Amino acid sequence: MTKRPPGRQLVLQGNEAIVEGALAAGCRFFAGYPITPATEISEAMSYRLPAVDGAFIQMEDEIASLGAVIGASLAGVKSMTATSGPGFSLMQENLGFACAAEVPCVIVDVMRGGPSTGLPTRVSQGDVMQARWGTHGDHPVIVLAASTTQDCFTTTVRAFNLSEKYRTPVILLADEVVAHTREKIYLPRPEEVEVIDRIRPNMPPDWYIPYEDNSRGVPPMSVFGDGYRYHVTGLVHDVRGFPTERQDEITAFMGRIFRKITQHLLDIQQIEEEMTQDAEVLVIAYGCVSRSARRAVREARERGVKAGLIQLVTLWPFPRQAVEPVLRRARVALVPELNMGQMSREIKRISQGATRIETLNRVDGNMITPGEILTRLIKM
């Protein structure tokens, strides 16, 4: 047997790795608006997409960008946009549309310091709650976080796969440090990458009921132009997609779009663990902070502290079933984040007082260093 040539090893920045991940996942449409620190994603997409018969367009704002992304996805093309905090705020309206109309798409938010124009070139994790609750109304959402350049690739692929599988927008949270760090990355060959495509209807068009429930809670999605003419709306709709105000139909609709996420929680939730088996002192981190945390935990072990790390990859829905058993075993958990405590609040809620939760917050536009975490671990 001849040995297959391996993938490529390159030095890339996180933003470029996100583009590579998107292309590997089958993304062929990108619409965006320039914003620091996400702009490199637009630039790379404008260069790469036309060469693979895809399309790139720079829209007039972020509202329009997500609108175009949803439109392209409805026409059957995997689509993505990328932005940072202020632009992400503008996208919230159409993000709700994508949730309600169940249109797969990926939104990358490279977080920078906020609120408002804030610290455009500085790192932050201030959009964790915006990603969860930014759009109006009750809605399910999937949010993932990347912590390294390699992560940027794999998590982007995963974002597309989850989005296609569950017909829902997926938000990928990167941050300024992850996006701009240049480091070694292994780019796998196309056949090494698992790619999931949305299930499309195969029944005769007359039989197609576009929003009919099934055991997965995810109806097959037809593409504009392939013969299944149907109606797509952001209004609460019945199984045929037509607006409704009937209580039974509203309840069924809301119930299904939540259920399709909650019943697949085990598939959606993802965490990385390091030395958690016997950990008495736990660090729970995500994004760039988990890199500092990883080093701090290793150094704490060298000093005899039984430390362990949970790195959250799925932020929302919160990976409760994965985190809870580890959290129960620990005496105390530290949640370092580059915000005033957006995720530690959720972890306190999960812990219900069983394990003490401590916070380490930094909002001055700089990274939390391994030393800061280590000092706290030793004191704990």
Added chain:
Amino acid sequence: MAEVTRLVHKYLRHDKKFPHVWCPGCGNGILLGALIRAIDGTGLEKDEIVVVSGIGCSGRISVYVDFNTLHTTHGRALTFATGIKLANPKLNVIVIMGDGDATAIGGNHFIHAARRNLDLTAIVVNNNIYGMTGGQYSPTTPYGAFATTSPYGNIEHAFSIAELAVTAGAGMVSRGTVFHASMLDELIGKAILKPGFAVVEVVSHCHTQYGRRNLMGGAVEMLRLQKESAVRVEKAKDMTQEQLRGKFTVGILADRDLPVYTQEYDKVREAARAMASGRERPSGAI
């Protein structure tokens, strides 16, 4: 079978729960008829057509017609349509918006879609008011007119939608009224077949929310006013400013052969492929 019955059977949805949401006498029904007749005239298949609409009374048209239909967020219809067209240029995308939808909340999207000259058909139904929310003044409410948010008279000045589209760079721009229904068929048909961004401003009326507050009578009186105020573009050329006061032009205001976005993007693809295959060196600072 009567022609109208054939069109109703062919193009309206049978599985949609009628009646529609519009008031008796509304211009949206006339527009819906004109749209269907125009599409029938083009010979396009139903599967090839996507009808995208915004929010408001006119935005509800999409739910009744048997095409690929998309009812978007307020003002954003053109952005969704942009994505659809770029993802599948074979689809014929028709966008229906109201005056507030297209020129207030969606004003920026409107001028940029025109500037790009992307191959879309944009129908803007102008009834001078936000009808669905109960009669607030819009960017096309005339100076001095009464609305629920201008109880002392409107102090803002109105956009002229068709002229705005001409200036912004649309390939084709026309204006019709719901009174001149057969002319509207023709204008919409030409707009659909036009490569590039084609705008049809449809002067309509809202007797419920606008006419009533401004003592303009009911639907019949407001339709009569459209008849009296409309001047054909060709005729208006020979009229003085004084003669045109209080009137508006109908017909095709602009029909230009400008570069179409999808064709331009094909050139981008060709250049990108050439560069990727090493046939050409990158020219930009990439």
